[in-house]
Amino acid sequence: MEVGAPDYLAGERQTAEFDVESMKVTWAGSRHALEVSDRMARLVASDPVFRKDNRVMLSRKELFKNTLRKAAHAWKRIVELRLTEEEASRVRFFVDEPAFTDLHWGMFVPAIKGQGTEEQQQKWLPLAYKMQIIGCYAQTELGHGSNVQGLETTATFDPKTDEFIIHSPTLTSSKWWPGGLGKVSTHAVAYARLIVDGQEHGVHGFIVQLRSLDDHMPLPGITVGDIGMKFGSGAYNSMDNGVLRFDNVRIPRDQMLMRVLQVTREGKVIQSDVPRQLIYGTMVFVRQTIVADASCALSRAVCIATRYSAVRRQFGSQNGGPETQVIDYKTQQSRLFPLLASAYAFRFVSEWLKSLYTDVTEKLQRGEFSTLPEAHACTAGLKSITTSATADAIEECRKLCGGHGYLANSGLPELFAVYVPACTYEGDNTVLLLQVARFLVKTVSQLGSGKVPVGTTAYMGRARHLIQCKSNVQSAEDWLNPQVVVEAFEARSLRMSVACAENLAKFPNPEEGFAQLAADLVEAAAAHCQLIVVTKFFEKLQQDIPGKGVKKQLQILSSVYALYILHKHLGDFLSTGSITPKQGALANDQLRSLYSKIRPNAVALVDAFNYTDHYLSSVLGRYDGNVYPTLYEEAWKDPLNDSVVPDGYQEYIRPLLKQQIRNARL
Numbered sequence: 001m002e003v004g005a006p007d008y009l010a011g012e013r014q015t016a017e018f019d020v021e022s023m024k025v026t027w028a029g030s031r032h033a034l035e036v037s038d039r040m041a042r043l044v045a046s047d048p049v050f051r052k053d054n055r056v057m058l059s060r061k062e063l064f065k066n067t068l069r070k071a072a073h074a075w076k077r078i079v080e081l082r083l084t085e086e087e088a089s090r091v092r093f094f095v096d097e098p099a100f101t102d103l104h105w106g107m108f109v110p111a112i113k114g115q116g117t118e119e120q121q122q123k124w125l126p127l128a129y130k131m132q133i134i135g136c137y138a139q140t141e142l143g144h145g146s147n148v149q150g151l152e153t154t155a156t157f158d159p160k161t162d163e164f165i166i167h168s169p170t171l172t173s174s175k176w177w178p179g180g181l182g183k184v185s186t187h188a189v190a191y192a193r194l195i196v197d198g199q200e201h202g203v204h205g206f207i208v209q210l211r212s213l214d215d216h217m218p219l220p221g222i223t224v225g226d227i228g229m230k231f232g233s234g235a236y237n238s239m240d241n242g243v244l245r246f247d248n249v250r251i252p253r254d255q256m257l258m259r260v261l262q263v264t265r266e267g268k269v270i271q272s273d274v275p276r277q278l279i280y281g282t283m284v285f286v287r288q289t290i291v292a293d294a295s296c297a298l299s300r301a302v303c304i305a306t307r308y309s310a311v312r313r314q315f316g317s318q319n320g321g322p323e324t325q326v327i328d329y330k331t332q333q334s335r336l337f338p339l340l341a342s343a344y345a346f347r348f349v350s351e352w353l354k355s356l357y358t359d360v361t362e363k364l365q366r367g368e369f370s371t372l373p374e375a376h377a378c379t380a381g382l383k384s385i386t387t388s389a390t391a392d393a394i395e396e397c398r399k400l401c402g403g404h405g406y407l408a409n410s411g412l413p414e415l416f417a418v419y420v421p422a423c424t425y426e427g428d429n430t431v432l433l434l435q436v437a438r439f440l441v442k443t444v445s446q447l448g449s450g451k452v453p454v455g456t457t458a459y460m461g462r463a464r465h466l467i468q469c470k471s472n473v474q475s476a477e478d479w480l481n482p483q484v485v486v487e488a489f490e491a492r493s494l495r496m497s498v499a500c501a502e503n504l505a506k507f508p509n510p511e512e513g514f515a516q517l518a519a520d521l522v523e524a525a526a527a528h529c530q531l532i533v534v535t536k537f538f539e540k541l542q543q544d545i546p547g548k549g550v551k552k553q554l555q556i557l558s559s560v561y562a563l564y565i566l567h568k569h570l571g572d573f574l575s576t577g578s579i580t581p582k583q584g585a586l587a588n589d590q591l592r593s594l595y596s597k598i599r600p601n602a603v604a605l606v607d608a609f610n611y612t613d614h615y616l617s618s619v620l621g622r623y624d625g626n627v628y629p630t631l632y633e634e635a636w637k638d639p640l641n642d643s644v645v646p647d648g649y650q651e652y653i654r655p656l657l658k659q660q661i662r663n664a665r666l
């Protein structure tokens, strides 16, 4: 905010009962992370190349070119200022526009790191790190996305020339969707069925050059282009999601990523001791980052809706006094505050998931693979529930802002359009929950065998207790006890998984049973993932959290998150007998009282996200709350208002009016 400018939300900030600066540190993860984030946010906001207020007005071509300009400029600044990887990734975050670089850094590089041999990494990574080649992740095809084993592109080994022949045998085998592919990437990690000596060996990744490094023209045998406009006007259209066909394209044998499986010069296929699933490792990595992204997108929407709800007034004027701030309506609170709590919950679960991922990656380097299934289940499940909840929440925030939320300059329509594909990419959310369900059913089925469940399924080891325990909640206060809450969530989750396992056992064919019970399995999986989020929020509170009143606020938010989920899924809790209807009603009583505790802190709690006005790009979410004059000024900047009489008047309006006059005379 400019020095000396009026702060229309000052009153809201004065009622805060905690130290906002300390909360900023907790949200960012550390003082260092906050400092880096703050510095990079200002760097981006002060650079005119990174302006974004005109984004929705640009044509697709202009938008795309502008994105190329921003990406090139960001890279120039990263090199000039010798930014660290952490700083560079914050620059990307604040530039706030999907671009080919996301796939280059986020998937192409990790695919080579995770699936390439040492030699392959040494050859390709330095080129990729300097952006002397630009890569994408070309897995999905026109006919298959979720079913990776169903991909049709082939990679046939030719022992005569020591090459693979990459081919698209059908229309449906055309690569379709990869970001960065359409117009920019020079290379792809392309996924194809490996065929050696007429035998198939599953889907593997191959580094394929697509375009000339001299003139950017597609290489012989490559047909490549953009797949067309996507949802929304600006949004994800800054990305060149592409189509790609291979017509018997030859690549050297050493361009197959061979960490999992090797093909020798003689055409021998050697399976290493690394599990096949590591081919899916890049997706595990990205799913983990998507959970962190969910907390960012959600907190951004909530920040806008909270500030605006404090500015906006409707009804309730007494004796000519001001009307009621809409944030004081209990309905507004019950819709908004759970989303605020969810933003914090997703933030902390993403922190935990990152540490789990780092731990599993270190183990994989040492040849320990036992934790891979849990890492897969956690990343898939949390990616699924956090992105679904965030997409719904952004739309709810738009509605919380009434009519003005529908204006592009509220920032919410664009945020929704750009965010919502997260429910689909990197694994459709339902498909991913079914993966979690497989993991849970397997864990349940092994309970009798003496195998002790660990990690996020450790609670299943107490199945005998959890299957019959009764919650001892007697008052609304009791719901503030984390142990009580966790036990209710554990009982619900375990009982849902056990019920699924028991029902599955009734089918002679397990796969048929899995297909028939899929809807229940998805619900059991979601219940397990919600338990993880609740537990990790409570565990966060066991840590030392400095700053006046900060821990107290987080305790309130953790209870709000848990009780909101409980209230929303009350049917599950009741039908599994995890709690009684009376206890469900008490949870709701507690929730209401928690909302009142959040109310004086609401604006400060969203200030703690430390978002600049540039990043928020929302008139409604401005830090200073100066909404109405800005909305008014912005309206006049619309190109339609360039002229008082619109273009088209002479051709289309005037004749109409004249005709009416003539008709009236008749």
Ligand SMILES: CCCCCCCCCCCCCCCCCCCC(=O)SCCNC(=O)CCNC(=O)[C@H](O)C(C)(C)COP(=O)(O)OP(=O)(O)OC[C@H]1O[C@@H](n2cnc3c(N)ncnc32)[C@H](O)[C@@H]1OP(=O)(O)O
Binding pocket: 078, 085, 088, 089, 092, 101, 102, 103, 105, 106, 107, 137, 139, 140, 145, 146, 147, 148, 149, 179, 277, 278, 280, 281, 283, 284, 286, 289, 372, 373, 376, 424, 425, 426, 427, 428, 431, 435, 438
């Ligand atoms: C200088 C620095 C600058 C910094 C800039 C920084 C910028 C960085 C930005 C980064 C952001 C990145 C943004 C990216 C944007 C996203 C773009 C989107 C990209 C994509 O969408 S890529 C395509 C994604 N596709 C999918 O997700 C497909 C989903 N399908 C699957 O994953 C699989 O097909 C599926 C559903 C798992 C089934 O596979 P299948 O082989 O058929 O497996 P089974 O069901 O039979 O299971 C077999 C067995 O394997 C286990 N399994 C499955 N998957 C995994 C896994 N991933 N890991 C480990 N194990 C796995 C499964 O559980 C089964 O186990 P069993 O024990 O039961 O046998």
Ligand SMILES: Cc1cc2nc3c(=O)[nH]c(=O)nc-3n(C[C@H](O)[C@H](O)[C@H](O)COP(=O)(O)OP(=O)(O)OC[C@H]3O[C@@H](n4cnc5c(N)ncnc54)[C@H](O)[C@@H]3O)c2cc1C
Binding pocket: 103, 137, 138, 139, 140, 143, 144, 145, 146, 147, 176, 177, 178, 179, 236, 241, 421, 424, 425, 426, 427, 428, 429, 430, 431, 434, 518
């Ligand atoms: C913006 C965007 C960017 C993308 N970027 C990339 C990229 O860079 N690289 C890349 O390779 N791919 C990319 N993709 C593709 C993406 O990964 C796939 O779209 C995604 O994995 C979903 O697969 P699908 O499209 O085949 O959906 P489908 O599987 O066809 O889903 C359609 C419906 O069928 C349901 N369904 C499917 N299978 C089952 C099942 N077994 N049981 C129950 N229901 C089922 C789903 O729930 C869904 O409702 C991108 C997609 C988008 C939208």
